[in-house]
Structure formats: C-alpha cells, structure tokens
Amino acid sequence: MGFDQRKDLLGLRDLGREEIEQILDTAIPMKDIVQREIKKVPTLRGKGLITVFYENSTRTRTSFELAGKYLSADTSNLAVSTSSVQKGETLRDTIKTIEMMGPQVIIMRHSMSGAPHYVARNTSMRVINAGDGTNEHPTQGLLDMFTIREHKGRLDGLKVAILGDILHSRVARSNIYGLLKFGCEVRVAGPPTLIPPDVERLGVKPCFTLEEAIRGADVINVLRIQKERQQAGLFPSVDEYSNLYMLRPDHLRLAAPGAIVLHPGPMNRGVEISSEMADGPRSVINEQVMNGVAVRMAVLFLMMGGGRDEAAS
Amino acid sequence: MRLRVRDGRIIDPAHNVDSVADVLIEDGRIVGLEPATDPDRGSTQGDAQVIDATGKIVCPGFIDMHVHFRDPGYEYKEDIETGSRAAAAGGFTTVCCMPNTDPVIDNGAVASYVRKRAQDAGVIDVLPFGSITKRQAGEELSEMGELVRAGCVGFSDDGKPVMRADVMRNALSYSRIFNAPIISHCEDLNLTRDGQMHEGYYSFVFGLKGIPAEAEETMVARDLLLARLTGGRLHVCHVSTRGSLELIRRAKAEGIAVTCEVTPHHLTLTDEVVGSYDTNTKVNPPLRSEDHVQALRQALSEGLIDCIATDHAPHHLESKDCEYAAAAPGIAGLETAVAVIMDRLVHSGALDITKMVSLFTVGPARVLGLDRGTLSPGARADITIIDPDRVKRVNPETFNSKARNTPFAGMELRGWPWMTISEGRVVAHDGSVG
Numbered sequence A: 001m002g003f004d005q006r007k008d009l010l011g012l013r014d015l016g017r018e019e020i021e022q023i024l025d026t027a028i029p030m031k032d033i034v035q036r037e038i039k040k041v042p043t044l045r046g047k048g049l050i051t052v053f054y055e056n057s058t059r060t061r062t063s064f065e066l067a068g069k070y071l072s073a074d075t076s077n078l079a080v081s082t083s084s085v086q087k088g089e090t091l092r093d094t095i096k097t098i099e100m101m102g103p104q105v106i107i108m109r110h111s112m113s114g115a116p117h118y119v120a121r122n123t124s125m126r127v128i129n130a131g132d133g134t135n136e137h138p139t140q141g142l143l144d145m146f147t148i149r150e151h152k153g154r155l156d157g158l159k160v161a162i163l164g165d166i167l168h169s170r171v172a173r174s175n176i177y178g179l180l181k182f183g184c185e186v187r188v189a190g191p192p193t194l195i196p197p198d199v200e201r202l203g204v205k206p207c208f209t210l211e212e213a214i215r216g217a218d219v220i221n222v223l224r225i226q227k228e229r230q231q232a233g234l235f236p237s238v239d240e241y242s243n244l245y246m247l248r249p250d251h252l253r254l255a256a257p258g259a260i261v262l263h264p265g266p267m268n269r270g271v272e273i274s275s276e277m278a279d280g281p282r283s284v285i286n287e288q289v290m291n292g293v294a295v296r297m298a299v300l301f302l303m304m305g306g307g308r309d310e311a312a313s
Numbered sequence B: 001m002r003l004r005v006r007d008g009r010i011i012d013p014a015h016n017v018d019s020v021a022d023v024l025i026e027d028g029r030i031v032g033l034e035p036a037t038d039p040d041r042g043s044t045q046g047d048a049q050v051i052d053a054t055g056k057i058v059c060p061g062f063i064d065m066h067v068h069f070r071d072p073g074y075e076y077k078e079d080i081e082t083g084s085r086a087a088a089a090g091g092f093t094t095v096c097c098m099p100n101t102d103p104v105i106d107n108g109a110v111a112s113y114v115r116k117r118a119q120d121a122g123v124i125d126v127l128p129f130g131s132i133t134k135r136q137a138g139e140e141l142s143e144m145g146e147l148v149r150a151g152c153v154g155f156s157d158d159g160k161p162v163m164r165a166d167v168m169r170n171a172l173s174y175s176r177i178f179n180a181p182i183i184s185h186c187e188d189l190n191l192t193r194d195g196q197m198h199e200g201y202y203s204f205v206f207g208l209k210g211i212p213a214e215a216e217e218t219m220v221a222r223d224l225l226l227a228r229l230t231g232g233r234l235h236v237c238h239v240s241t242r243g244s245l246e247l248i249r250r251a252k253a254e255g256i257a258v259t260c261e262v263t264p265h266h267l268t269l270t271d272e273v274v275g276s277y278d279t280n281t282k283v284n285p286p287l288r289s290e291d292h293v294q295a296l297r298q299a300l301s302e303g304l305i306d307c308i309a310t311d312h313a314p315h316h317l318e319s320k321d322c323e324y325a326a327a328a329p330g331i332a333g334l335e336t337a338v339a340v341i342m343d344r345l346v347h348s349g350a351l352d353i354t355k356m357v358s359l360f361t362v363g364p365a366r367v368l369g370l371d372r373g374t375l376s377p378g379a380r381a382d383i384t385i386i387d388p389d390r391v392k393r394v395n396p397e398t399f400n401s402k403a404r405n406t407p408f409a410g411m412e413l414r415g416w417p418w419m420t421i422s423e424g425r426v427v428a429h430d431g432s433v434g
C-alpha cells in the first residue's frame, strides 16, 4: 500500500517500509523546491490546511505552514492553548468547529498520547500528528531518516545510537519504529530512570553509558533533555546528567568513521550536547531543519492528492 | 405465590448439587428441589406458575460484591434504580455498592437512603459498604457501628486507597467488633501518579505513562501484614497481578484472614488492547500484560480467588469521549460479566462451570458472611438461570444501565443470563427487566 492511500499520518509504528520510502523519495524533489529562489509551486492551490497546537512549538508549526505555503495550500493556525481549552471546550467540539471551516488537513500537536488517533476517528478531515504526548512525532522521525539516508546513501543495516530521555521521547519512538523497519541496529542510552522497561522486546538495545551506545555507531541522535525530569526525581542534577551523558567531540573516536550527529532541537548546549559538537563538521542539525520542510511538503503532497508529475514542476 | 422452575440443570456449589430437577418456591423462599425422576413431581403444579428451564442452568442468585451506583451525587451516571435493573439483567440478585458517592456513605443516614432507594426500586437487593474513613479522607475512622446498624456489610474506601498504615491498622483492628471485612483497593498512589496503563512493553510502545504492578503489590503486602497484626478480615478487591496472588497465596497458607476478588475484564483483556486509545479500555487497576492474565486464570481455577466481582463503574459519555489521559477509568460491567466469563473461560475449558457458579454465589456470600448464595430450603428465593448456548453480540445501546462504557462492545459471546428471580419474583428475562 502506498502512503497516498492513507487517510491520516498518526505514527511510524503502523506505517509500512514502502510507505516510508514513498515519502522519503517524494521529499527529494521537494527539497529542490525549498532551495530554489522562488519557493512556490501551484500543486495544492485551493486546498486548505490548519495547524492546531495544544502545546507550543513554533518551529514545528512554522515548518508545516511553510511546507503548505510552498505548495500553494492555504494555511492557517488555530491558537487553541489560549482560547478554547481554557473555556472548557472539548477536543471533539473544537474539531467539529474546524471541520465546518473546510480545511482538508488538520495538523495537530497535543500533550496527550493518542489524542490525534481520537480526532482521526471523529473527523473526515485528514489528520497529521505533529507530536502527541510521549507517543510519536512521525514527521520528525521521517526527517531524521531522510537526513540519514542523504548522508549515508542508505538506511538498511545502519548502527544508530539514540541518547537521552528515551522514556518520554516521541522523537525516540518514531525513530525506533521507522529505523527498525530498515533493519537498523538501534541502541538507546540514558539513565535507567529514563529507559523504558522491556525496551529490548522491541529489538532495541538499552545501554546505561553513552560510550557503550555510540561504539561503532554510524548515526548519533541526541535528544533534548527536559529539565523538569530532574524535578520529578528522575536524575539528581543537570550537572550530573551532563557529566554522564553530554555528547562531546572526544566521544566521536568511538563511533564509526564518518558518523553523523542529529538533534531534533531546540538544543540545551552544554547539557546533552557540547557546543563544539553541535557546531562541528559531523553535525547535520541545520540540515535537519531544511529537510523537515521538504519531508512535510512530501507528506502534504501525498495526502492532499497533488498530481504526481506536478511534484517537481 | 408459588413458582416451579422445571427441568433445569441445578448447580448449587454450596451443597455439591449438580442434577436435573425442579426448584420449588413459595412466598419468596426456596421450598426445596424435586428430582426430575420423582414420580409425584408436579403434584402441586396446579396452582403454581411454571417456568420451563429445560437446557438451562439454574443457580442460586448471583452476588456482585463490587459495584458503583453513583447515587447519591452522580445520578446522571447511574442511579440505584438503573443500577439495580442492570444488575438484574446481568443475572445478579444481590450487589454491594461502594461508598464513593456524594455525600460519601460514611454515616447511617446515607446508608439508609441507599437501602430505601433499592427497596423502592424493588428489583434486586442492594447492600451498601460504608467507607473506612470519614469522607474517605483516609484520616479518621467512620462510625462503623452506626453503618452496620444501617445495613452496611463491609467497609471500603475503594478508589481512594488508605495511604496511612496506622489508619489501615486501626480499621482492621476496630472492624473485628462487627466481623466485617475491610475491602482494600490496593494502590500506592506515589507509584501510580499520572499513570494511564500497565507499565511494561506496551506502555512504552503506546507512549502512555505506566502503572507498575508493584504499585498494587506493595500495598497488598502492607495490608496482609496489618491483617496478621490485628486479626482483622482483609478483602483485596480487583486483584490484577501475579505478585499480588503470590502474596495472598502465602498469607492464606499462613492462616491470615484474607479473601480476594477478580474482575471479568482483568481475566480476559490484556494491555495490548489499549493501543487503540479507546478510553473504554482505561480501568483502575489497569489491564495487565498476558503473563498476569494467565496467573489470574490459574489462580481462579485453583480456588485461590474467592469471587468474581464486576467493579461496575458506569460513566457518562463525556467522561469517556475524550483524550485517553483525560478519560475517567472504569467499565460498566454488570450486563456483560456472566457472558464474558461463560464465553471466554467456561466454553474455552479454562474454568469449570460449577467453579464459575461458586465464584458468583457461595464465594462472595462467604466473604460477606451472608446467608445467601445457595438453594437450601428456607433461603431467599434468589435464582439466576443461564442459557449456556445463547449467542448474542454485546450492544451497549440496549443496556439497562445509564452507562455505555464497555470495551466488550460488538463482541459476540456465547452463554448469557436468561432469567433472574429475586425473592421469588421474575425480575429479568433475556436481558429485559420488567
């Protein structure tokens, strides 16, 4: 089944390998558009998309909005966190209201896992999950995979280390689900309080030290650490965290030659990643941002039914 | 008023009865059984109403010692009348309702109100539990003597575990005056905070905050030690983990006065079903992993578990039609319990039918010290008749309960309650209460 046959994009867990490949392949011509002088194609003219973010993330929202605009879709944003939730409106009512405004696609960020699944069941609009609780962030997973494939020429069989708060990370989950479909060897590392129970059952190797995880790795994906986790008692202090888990240039000796470093942003420099590392030659963090727009364009294009050969025109 | 239930297969585990016979009822009491081979059978038939129970299983009236009827305070979710009707439709003749109402059943007046409302509804018998502590606040003991006088048959702060060990100790000790069980919802709230589902493989996969089995087990261990210390009677409600069962097994062997119950949903559903984010799968304690479910089934057939109880927790649509984390936990279980157990456990061969009947009758009667759950002459004529081969799809729209929250919706199940007789009166027939 092609991804263009689907109603919604809720996560990478239930997406097939071919569907992921279709999105990544479609993102290649989209990236060309992003790099052009005039970043506008008429592909989705007359189609509407709306972003609804129950949790702030200006970056992700802007990335989706630009992706829509570059394809000539009409994009708008409903600021929910300040309005309807405080008035006690239910999610169902908010969605019904949006539906009546007529957009084809709703792009949703929510602090509760499964909220976009609930919306998808209750609307005829297409739903794109832009991050739900601690569950998934599928377009982030896709842009990471796109970036990795661009640099390594393939995804199959790569060794990937994911560092940080695996337990609460939707980026980690989407990466794990996506990468495992390509036979990658995925290791996760962080303090035991932030490593989920039974993670081995997924086919992922848990490590308590950063060194163990990045030995021989082709890809190192560093996650943002939420300082609130320290307040919740999951690690003793930010200082201790950075002593044990901050990625520094000397760590790269352990990784495979030509290893690349990813971070979903925004970074806590000096906490999970050192500045030298973030700005160093192995870092592909800035490219991830550009690829994010391209991948989201690909997703919108496939979901909103633009004509196939218009893609690169 | 005389009634003859004819030619059914009588299963009365309290007296090891399993034979085809007639049950005779007069003025709301059991007169006795007449074997189908008795040549004089039916000599009194002239003036008795006859119910043909051929091919059906005739049992003592089922008892559900754990329901939430939301009355007083939340009657929009359920009231004592609709709850009673749901119970009758589900094959139950006696239910015990939990005190987490508003006001809490922590005084005689509220307990009397519940008894009165149930009598007015006139469907089945409702016996209240009083709260262990005033307002279920976990600090001071309720006036247990007054609650018992008003008809309470046990004490529970269900849903709000008694976190203070000293308070639990005093409750187990003081309740010995009345020989009434302390029904404990075992949950360490510090370990379950914000938890949405069982902690394990699937909680990571679905990205929901986990509730470890140990949150239940540490409290079971604590309460067992306090029961041993005080000599009080402890009943552990909705046991859901392998570890809790092991603790209870050891305590029973040691002679500690402990009993326990398990729900139909914990026996038949695993945490894997939460993946749909269907809020009807959200319960407290949460649906556990396969390993725990297998342990519960094993313990059930071994006799470690004293009774099956539904934890009937009716909710209004808006408490369930929302995001998973925002949903209220609970299943409206009264009308599906028997069918779920019949279909998934009895017909699959995992549980003997006689054992099943005892878990719904003499089992809970013993926990509560009630003179019920048997068809002995002179007993209340409470009878549950099951059609073991009736196949029906679960349709919440036809529930007698006000609630529709069930994860079993749409499932085709074999083996349903066919008739419910309460104190000699037919109160439900094939799901309809009249």
Ligand SMILES: [Zn+2]
Pocket (backbone or CB within 6 Å): B158, B159, B185, B237, B238, B284, B285
């Ligand atoms: Zn409970």
